[in-house]
Amino acid sequence: MERFDVVIVGGGPAGSAAAHAAAESGASAVVLEKGVPRADRPDRLGPDSTDAAGILDYWVDIMGIHPDEMPEGVVLSTLDRAEFVGPNESMTMRTTGFDASYDHFGFCMHRARFDDFLRDRAEDAGAEYRVKASVRDVDTELGASPRHTVRLANGDDVAGEFLVLADGPQRQVTNRVLDRYLDFDVTDRLATTKVNHIAYQEHRRLPEEVAREVEGAIKFWWGYMPGHTAYPWIFPNDDNVARIGLTMPIGIDLSEVEAREKYKLLRDSDERVPQGKEYVRRLLEQEYGDEYDIEEDFPLVEDRGKTKGTETYAISSTRPIESPTAAGIAVTGGAMGATSAFHEGGDHVAVRTGAIAGELAASGDLSAYNDRWKDAIGDEVRRNVAFADIVRGYGPDDWDDAFAAARKMMAASSPGELFDLSASTLKMGLTVGRFATRYKRAKRKFRGDRYVQLSEEEYAL
Template identity: 60%
Template sequence: MERVDVAVVGGGPAGSSAARTAAEHGADAVVFEKGVPRADRPELGPDSTDAAGFLDYWVDIAELDVEAMPEGVYQHRLDKAEFIGPSETVEVTRTGIESSYDEFGFTFHRARLDDWLRSRAEDAGAEYRVGTSVRNVETDLSGEPSHTLTLADGSEVEAEYVILADGPQRQVTMPVLDQYLPEDRAASEVLSPRTVNHIAYQEYREIPEEVFEKHNIKFWWGWMPGETAYPWIFPNRDNVGRVGLTMPIGMDIDDFDKSAYRLLREDDDQIPSGKEYIRRLLEEVYGDEYDIEEDFPVIEEGYGKSKGTETYSISSTRPIDSPTEANIAVAGGAMGTTSAFHEGGDHVAMRTGALAGEYAAEGMLHEYNEAWKEAIGDELLRNVAIADVVKDYGPDDWDKTFDVTRRILEKSTGGSLISRKTASVGVHGLKLYRSYRKTKKKFANGGYVQLRQDEYQY
């Protein structure tokens, strides 16, 4: 049977970063990527779905050398993010977090970023195999842990270390973790893997020159019902916008006041589809002046996964520790490291992947759970706390929050955006600040970890 030091399941940002550092640290590393067809990549490659924006301080978290990225990865400089509530809007021009990167952020071509990360791994000496899924991982703990990976074509590979980087759907990660968990803490229960609880949908549309804001990402909050339910527009190259949304699945429209949401209609008898929501958003925002289907056409050739669209299922959870005593690390989306909402995870995927690869190659994987907390703990605590504070927000709450944020930004030019000082802009500011502080305390000292390392049984 073929034998490798480090087998990596999944070849997205986490998997490629893991393979690169493992190879750089002397290990024989192989990535197994099932391969997803995309119109923007001639051959099979990793999944690469997303809206693809990076904020200033994420560059440091990812340890990303922006200058080294080949042409075509970087798309537009970002000057601001605009958050649009039902009535209030705020333009955020700084993150308030220290960073070595001078601009607010940038948008990038995700498939090309992934291809570059893959080539860096290969340049370091790792192998990247695409086109065969990993079906199963069996672990033998009788001596030094060793793993047998079974691939979809029936072949088997033995590995000393396994890094699970199969993304937020975790189809391989889940059953592997379940081997080390008691029934009542089964990963499949705790992380609800197979009942994917959110969906992301996006369309690539041409946007008229005069309204194409290439340095601005836009999000509409409180326009559609559900926790973490919002549409966005991200600028691509050539006046193409990625118009997308994320929303929970399985909601009942009768649980909501239809008149409170700008993207619902009184005669809706079910939650609209992603496609319908996007159409309504564009109608609401640009419909007075434009014929949406004619002036904002979906670009069916050369973009996305299928005819200029892509759909992605997301299982949203908090981060988890890895069963490192079994020589297994979980990294990136598979370990639940997305940002406050579902988008914004490439930086933490790259960093956790890179750490897992390095620690596996050095035979120090037992230090991985501490190492990732040290590297990205602040970011995760912030994100988990923010997501918790806003989880029950309705349209009015978003308006109040955007009003407060706008006043904070008008008042301050530097430093943290959420602080005792900035909160003094009004009653809602103070309330928001207190609730954030309290929630952060609840999740402090690793309290945001959803499956702790001491829960694994070997």
């Protein structure tokens, strides 16, 4: 049986970052990745997970990797703004309001190439990265050395003193491992069908005029489809290609949706939530159908994405969980629920939590992990769970009110700041005051580490 200092389950951003940090610190590390084929990664298997693949300026510093370190082809386009469109109101952000080392508003990237970059970086540091390594189970004996034996589907065993779980928001391995240390069923809190969202996106080539219109902007439509933090988007890439997709929660019952006639992407004839590809078609028809033939003028780019220009993937919508570090286990990235309750993106926090776990595992002591990741991404998580909390139950009219309020807050803020929530309510109006008050209350509710939904003390070791 092979032995390593650190065994990492999952080869996405969190797993590769953990492997790099561990190996760079002198530990032996192996990444076990099931591996899937992708149209945009034709010569290599890699992780299945993906996202809209945009990084904001201050996320670069959270991630700890600057785009200048990435090989050519990872960054596809630079951004100068984000546009938010409601049914009748809209707003444009040209600053995130945070100090950052990156000079642009953000950038869009090629996710498969980003994954490959992180893998190569880990291997260059001395870590092993194995594909077709599907994990069946993990046996842990706390008094043994090494403590963890990872059972692979091919019958092989891999042992390690430390275990880093980085298997993404579906937690196929993480849930089985953690369940043994809890006096309740882990799926009561972390069940995929209850707490995850599904995203779908297509890679389409845009007409020249449309490509110029969206150049430099990530664009979101809110209040157009029902569901908590459900929205379509357009992310510009390169060569007039854009990712056009959406995020929506699992299991919406349309019969329970109030004022469904106000959602512009629903139809009276819909008996169930439309499929992702239908939502995308309706969005394009609504925005551009008067001038263009959508299927002819916005063709799928079939050599991009996972398969034939499309991809479907899960997004974590949980709050983060702490890890049972006394057992030599660290849960990272999407598996720990750190990738975002508000779906603002997750690669930056996945990389950061993975790097912290790998560094500490290499040092021989994971005990500081939960405190370290909170110090690194706690403010980011708290903002996002607070926003997710205040928009829960929002309908189309609420999004219009929110964007109108946000425009006023931006106008009242100092240069370089996004919102000044301390500005006078009389100056900005009662609607803005109510929005600001709700946000402050939500942040207070999650002050300290109250955004954590599973604490280390709940594990029985």
